[in-house]
Amino acid sequence: MDSVYPQGISVSDFNSFIKELQALVGQNYVFTDPTWDIPSYNDQYAMLDKSLTQASGAVAPANVKEVQGVLAIATKYKVPLWTISTGKNFAYGGPAPRKAGYVVLDLKRMNRILEVNEKYAYAVVEPGVNYFDLYNHLRAIGSKLWIDPAAPGWGGVLGNLVDHGAGYTPYGDHLLMQCGMEVVLADGTVTQTSMGALPNSKTTHLYKYGLGPWTDGIFTQSNFGVVTKIGIWLMPDPQGYSPFMVTFPNEDALHDIIEKVRPLALNMVIPNAATAVEMLWDTAVLKTKRDYYSGTGPLPESVRKTICQDLQIGRWNFYAAVYGPQKIRDANMEIIRDSLGAIPGAKFYFKDDRKGDIGWEYRKNLMAGIPNMTEFCVMNWIPSGAHADFSPISPVTGSDAVAQYALIKDRCNKAGFDYIGEMLVGFRSMHHIFCLMFNSSDNDEKKRAYDLFGDIVMAAAAAGYGEYRTNLDFMDKVAGTYGWNNGAQQKLRQKMKDILDPAGILSPGKMGIWPSAKVEA
């Protein structure tokens, strides 16, 4: 790899910029070597050439004061930064910046768990804390509190939350469980949000909204500031937990599953992310494609049937759990059995069933807040497996689920890819996660994946489905689909960007938000 530089910045100015960073944070925490340092910040699952998002450097401050210093130096030289916490969100671009030449603002060193409050059930963490760290810390101090990890568990607690990530316990809507935030603005101002703005506040991490507009949200999936601390509510030990899996042998069961689950989720009979998983996702955790099929293109229908029989899974497999004392769980399970059990072919499995099935094991762990890495096995499905996740939101109806499934699966198969996906039902909406898997060493396949992704974005938007987050390469395109009233929302965001970050140094292009001086054509 050759060195790249920020657009419009001379090599001389860049070198001066780097020297000032080194003087601030120390030489050990400024990275510019294109051979040995910078590849750590590449998009490992890039569909396009990695050089398009290659960083020019990276800087890792240790504390808020150093963050303030980095922002001041970047403003002075007008060097664009790209903020990351742990950088493990590989399906969406990992640690790589939106454009080549940005300097990665790596917050990995800010890794303290600042507080665990057992009485009120929350923790306060810095950006470098991952789910394994928090889980292990809670166990080490004897806490009874649960966390809600992403899958896989090496993701950052803060990074996942500000990217609107989700988990699998009743606390799975991570942003909903956020309370209290510290932000460094581009001009170096440090602000506490909501109740934290009250000096000596006793409720910074207990009440989300404070007085006036709720500002926390504008610092998520955005580039208006650098979030350096968050409070996160943790789930008290529910005094009991009963996970279950239901297999459905028929592909067309999807409609009925979602129709049955909607009232169960709305009424919180199922309080966690109720997840309907297409058989190939479950298969890929356990097997490789070559174990069943040596041809090219999508897996034939006949092979899918063989796999379902072999692995004792359904065409759709539903995962959820009930929580609480035994009597409550028994009562809720009775309702669930009556409902889902009425779908033809439904077969229930419980906690102690399916011994040795690592797919069931990791789902059980996720729903109990135990971080793990098992889901990463999905990447073994094809050689040099890489993926980009397409994740539209839909109403919780059977017809919407079927429509989305058909929309994506048809295009996917025509482009030569397998449909690997799952639908997660929340209180009022459903996340559809389509894992577009491609061979990262096959340039033709990467190009087809890129084209397919763009096609699906537009087709889904035309059908009324927008993505809740997206891959680095598609941030502008997806943001462009939210174009009601001539793009009024995005124009509002751009105004906010220009006011809060007039030099345009903070993550330009994040989710399609550019400073006006750098608006993409």
Next chain:
Amino acid sequence: MTTRRKFLDGIVGASAVVPFAVAAASAAAPASGRNPLAAPLFLWDTAVAASFGEVGQRIHGGVHLNVALQDTAWMHKAELLLRSGAHHSVVVVGRSATVFVVNQLLGAHWRVAAEGVHDRGAMGEHLLSGAAPVLSRMASSRQNFSDPYYYAGLLAAQTAFVPGPWSEVKIRTNAWSRSEFVSMLAIPRWSKV
């Protein structure tokens, strides 16, 4: 260890807030008679074979960890070993996702000197890419490609080379299995070459 090395190892966070439950000493001990300070570190995906264990130890010595993504206890051990400064090379053989995870744990303290894809198309084809001198030496020992244990040892031996452009080489032997595996050799960034 310098702070730079600690950071690039990617272990600053975990070690700062959470004491690792598993000490490095619990990793498999090196074969008797070998100097652990000059030992390779083998990370062996149990999907290749159930354990590096006796066979690998007998052939190569060194320190090994059996790894599998469904049991993450090894990750903490691996992080400790990777930052211990006690290994002249890291060799990983396994499924692609496992090797990817290990690669992400390495950090920039370790330089990846060679990568391999094995049993492409179940035909016993090995596609190697890496520093040209490494590949040249390995290609001359093609008999070691017929078995993953011997291949791992061959990789571990490639610790001295002059950095240069990467190249590729294909070697065909018997197939290891019906599955495709990948491999990776990493050496310390600050190695004298």
